[in-house]
Amino acid sequence: MFWFPHGAPGWGWFAMSLGMLLFWVLLIAVGVLLFRTLNRGGGQSRAHGGTGRPTPEQVLAERFARGEIDEDEYRRRLDVLRQGSGWPGR
Numbered sequence: 680m681f682w683f684p685h686g687a688p689g690w691g692w693f694a695m696s697l698g699m700l701l702f703w704v705l706l707i708a709v710g711v712l713l714f715r716t717l718n719r720g721g722g723q724s725r726a727h728g729g730t731g732r733p734t735p736e737q738v739l740a741e742r743f744a745r746g747e748i749d750e751d752e753y754r755r756r757l758d759v760l761r762q763g764s765g766w767p768g769r
Contacts, residue, residue, distance in 0.1 A: 735760050739760065
């Protein structure tokens with residue numbers, strides 16, 4: 680500030696303000712990207728087969744946990760799912 684006789688010129692303040700704004704935007708963007716990258720390695724996308732939807736086995740296990748089906752029906756349906764019969768495209 681002591682280099683100019685009457686303080687920094689108007690464009691100097693504008694450049695400093697713009698530089699500070701860009702610095703914070705860049706810092707926040709790097710933080711968000713880092714968070715998303717580290718959070719992507721979580722088990723949810725892998726557990727759901729990468730599609731964001733639960734697998735048929737997970738849906739069946741949830742129904743069993745809620746008490747909608749009994750153990751015999753759970754095991755019978757799980758065997759059918761693992762054999763692949765009755766599921767087109769498998």
